[in-house]
Amino acid sequence: MKPEVMQTFATLKEVHERHNCHKLVTFEESLKIVGAAHAVHCCIWSEADKPLAGLDTDNTKTLDKRATILMHLRFDGSLGFGGGEVDEQLAGVSLQQGQLVTVKAIQRELEEEINFDGAKHQIDQSNYLYSTVQKDTRRGVELVLHFYAYQVFKMYLFM
Secondary structure, three states, X not given: OOHHHHHXXXXXXXXXXXXXXXXXXXXXXXXXXXXXXXXXXXXXXXXXXXXXXOOOOOOOOEEOOOEEEEOEEOOOOOEEOEEEEOOOOOOOOOHHHHHHHHHHHHHHHHHHHHOOOOOOOOOOHHHEEEEEEEEEOOXXXXXXXXXXXXXXXXXXXXX
């Protein structure tokens, strides 16, 4: 990834940390949280080929856009990245097994939600960015969120 794009994802990570709504943990630390539920989400993105124009009525303003991202309408009515819960329990599994399970889960969720072709686009642990943990007040357990980013060519975002 280009440094500018990595900076954008690093900024998102800092926002989580600063607002103290999510505690940052390493992937390995997340596997040691007994009883935690795990979820995976992935930002599918493409490099911007030109600035975005027409942000006002007379088309004079432009935005120096760095990327186009794919978000969709989620079950709760908000916009979000594709993803969902990991079905398997991860507490106590090896680092390698945990990585395999989460990558399999993100591939499955993206295929279900947006018909993402996992045979054409292989998400793996190199696409992993960070993990956070928060209290899931609805279920009364810790919720670990694993965040990935995957770059595609722009034409794949609009197929």
